[in-house]
Amino acid sequence: MKKKSCMAATAALLAGSACAQTSLTLFGVIDSGIEMVNNAPDANGNPSRRIHHNSGNLWGSRWGLEGSEDLGGGLRAVYHLESGFDSDTGASGQGGRLFGRRAYIGLGGKSGSVTVGRHYNVLFDLLYPFDPTGMASYSTLTHDPAFAERADNSIKYNGKFGDVTVTGLYSFGYDSTIKDGGEMAGAPGVGRELGGGLRYAPGALEIGLVFDQRHGTSYASRSQVEKRLAAGLSYNAGPLTTYLGYRWLESDVEDISGASNLYWGGLRYQATPAISLAGMTAYTDTKGSAADPLTFALLGTYDLSKRSSLYLLASYARNRGGSNMGVNGVDNQLVPGNNQTGMIAGILHQF
Known part of the structure; x- marks a missing residue:
């Protein structure tokens, strides 16, 4: 899905290095679809059906560059620049950042790599393989978007x-869009994030365990903490893979205060070399409250080629005890007190 070029002439002119010493990869994804959801608020706040174009339903649309340079002795310099965009408008994603998905540089070797910049958090790195839908728009992200968030001003280690x-991962301030949200003089705890974990994959069985902690993004809230501990398990038996997952959350950070347990499970079946089917369910148990939402998701993909796929993604969100979760999570796209059904038909191309 990625096209590599050695850039021999450029390397020779600019660095005098051999072709094998430097690599550059241009890569990208364009994912676009039509989504329909019910019980979305109309202009008067009444439940209505919404049909619209939506970008990044299975994978976020993006383009990027990544490369490395051989420094000798098994050491190499590495970098990654990844820019998200909306395929429906062409606008930059992640709040208009040029390289909002990832942007880092570092060193790698036999003992792993250390990079600095903007990274995915460790929740995404280690739990992505345990979501049957691959953390699509309708997935575990519906219950907890922190599973696919990023950290600015961070240092990351990765070793196999x-x-x-x-x-x-350690971040000196995970969200630089917040005024004084991190890296504040005399207050190193503001906006701090740290996390770590491991994944064990000896064969058909795969297990992941991860911890992530974030602090409040102001001087007043620097001692407030948001903690997550999560685990995932998958087992592959030929064309069928089974998934189970759990996440514990405890937080006294404003807007995310409280505690909950999230449970999910599902299956993925490779029906033919071109057709795959996946289904999952996720349930959030909110401590001290009856507001416990339940969601179901189904995904079918048909590969037109190694790079192009058609897909159909559907979900049902059931709210109980005053919960207010839509198929896309807790946002303004659901009239409170309702359940919601959503469906997306789309096409994805990788280059």
């Missing part, structure tokens, strides 16, 4: 040792 992958 046989069947074990180890990842750790």
Whole structure:
């Protein structure tokens, strides 16, 4: 899905290095579809059906550059620049950032890599393989979007040792769009994020365990903490893969205060080399409250080629005890007190 070029002439002119010493990859994804949801608010706040074009339903639309340079002795310099965009408007994603998905540079070797910049958090790195839909728009992200968030101003370590992958991250201020949201003089705890975990994949069985902690993004809230501990398990038996997952959350950070347990499970079936089917359910148990939403999701994909696919994604969100979760999560796209059904038909191309 990625096209590599050695850039021999450029390397020779600018660095005098051999072709094998430097690599550059241009890559990208365009994902676009039509979504229909019910019980969305109309202009008067009444439940209505909404049909619209939507970008990034299975994978976020993006383009990027990544590369490395051989420094000798098994050491290499590495970099990654990844820019998200909306395929329906052409606008930059992630709040208009040029390289809002990822932007980092570092060093790699036999003992792993250390990079600095903007990264995915460790929740995404280690739990992505345990979501049957691959963390599509309708997935575990519906219950907890922190599973696919990023950290600015961060240092990350990633190492693979046989069947074990180890990842750790520390951020001096995970969201630089917040005024004084991190890296504040005299207050190193403001906007701090740290996390770590491992994934063990000896064969058909795969297990992941991860911890992530974030602090409040103001001087007044610097001692407030948002903690997550999560685990995932998958087992592959030929064309069928089974998934189970759990996430514990405890937080006294404003707007995310409280505690909950999230449980999910599902199956993925490779019916033919071109057709795959996936189904999952996720349930949030909110501590001290009856507001416990339940969601179901189904995904079918048909590969037109190695790079192009058609897909159909559907979900049902059931709200109980005053919960207010739509198929796309807790947002303004659901009239409170209702359940919601959503469906997306789309096409995805990788280059």
